[in-house]
Amino acid sequence: MMGPSHAACGAAAWVALTGTYTVHLADVSVPVGLGVMPVGDPGVITGALICAGAALLPDLDHPGGTVARSLPPLSTWVARAVGKLSGGHRRATHSLVGLLLIIVLALLSQRASVPVGDALRWNSFSWPGTEGQAGEIPDAAASLPGQVWPLAAVLSVLLIACAVKVLAFVPDRLSHANWIVGILLGAFVAANPPQNPRWFVVAVGLGCAVHMLGDLLTTQGIHLLWPLRTSLPLPTTFYKGRSFVRFPVLGNAGSAREIALLVPVTLYALAGLFCAGVTWAGLTVSI
Numbered sequence: 326m327m328g329p330s331h332a333a334c335g336a337a338a339w340v341a342l343t344g345t346y347t348v349h350l351a352d353v354s355v356p357v358g359l360g361v362m363p364v365g366d367p368g369v370i371t372g373a374l375i376c377a378g379a380a381l382l383p384d385l386d387h388p389g390g391t392v393a394r395s396l397p398p399l400s401t402w403v404a405r406a407v408g409k410l411s412g413g414h415r416r417a418t419h420s421l422v423g424l425l426l427i428i429v430l431a432l433l434s435q436r437a438s439v440p441v442g443d444a445l446r447w448n449s450f451s452w453p454g455t456e457g458q459a460g461e462i463p464d465a466a467a468s469l470p471g472q473v474w475p476l477a478a479v480l481s482v483l484l485i486a487c488a489v490k491v492l493a494f495v496p497d498r499l500s501h502a503n504w505i506v507g508i509l510l511g512a513f514v515a516a517n518p519p520q521n522p523r524w525f526v527v528a529v530g531l532g533c534a535v536h537m538l539g540d541l542l543t544t545q546g547i548h549l550l551w552p553l554r555t556s557l558p559l560p561t562t563f564y565k566g567r568s569f570v571r572f573p574v575l576g577n578a579g580s581a582r583e584i585a586l587l588v589p590v591t592l593y594a595l596a597g598l599f600c601a602g603v604t605w606a607g608l609t610v611s612i
């Protein structure tokens with residue numbers, strides 16, 4: 326699958342999981358989202374950004390690929406290291422082991438927090454005019470979050486930059502601008518996080534799983550059981566080589582069938598984001 330298809334599938338999967346909307350078209354009511362994990366209206370938008378970026382993450386095993394060029398030089402270094410460790414394209418990062426490792430990484434980065442706001446609040450007791458006044462907190466410190474998550478923040482900026490690079494077709498000569506867009510959108514995500522404590526792990530895991538599923542449907546397949554070389558009990562049609570599994574209903578990456586799938590998937594994702602934006606703004610749209 327091509328990058329834009331992966332990103333659109335990631336955003337659509339997040340909308341499907343978290344959306345709680347119904348669109349009324351004439352007499353027909355169309356649900357947008359299954360509401361399995363409600364995260365609030367802003368959370369549908371910010372989580373979709375992260376999930377779309379995570380849906381590109383497995384292709385970091387391809388040092389010459391689009392994702393590797395999304396946030397230079399950081400993404401280039403990461404892609405070189407991942408490419409070497411994963412043993413080649415569509416292997417470790419497209420396997421069940423790789424998915425598990427990425428989920429563990431997301432879990433660790435969600436837990437590794439630094440109590441910035443608390444430290445400033447504690448120091449506030451020595452601020453001029455507040456000596457001895459327990460509970461007096463300067464506005465600037467009071468407005469800060471109690472904790473920040475540096476690893477999750479860096480990972481979020483990388484994921485968003487990947488999505489921006491792929492969806493906006495940013496040329497390489499402008500790719501340094503992805504840092505600015507990634508940081509700005511990262512701040513937007515941090516200010517409006519999805520309302521579920523496990524949202525980051527779910528968004529990253531879901532995005533990667535959707536990527537694997539997309540590549541599984543192409544002729545090239547994925548090394549699902551990496552590093553094992555054992556074959557699954559399937560007919561040989563579902564193998565490329567000995568260990569690459571595939572259900573090639575989409576044909577080659579970038580095929581007309583993939584584009585035909587991309588159109589409704591993108592429209593679904595956009596419908597979910599539109600509904601979330603309209604509801605967040607407290608508006609009602611009638612057609």
Ligand SMILES: [Zn+2]
Binds near residue numbers: 383384415419536540
């Ligand atoms: Zn891939």
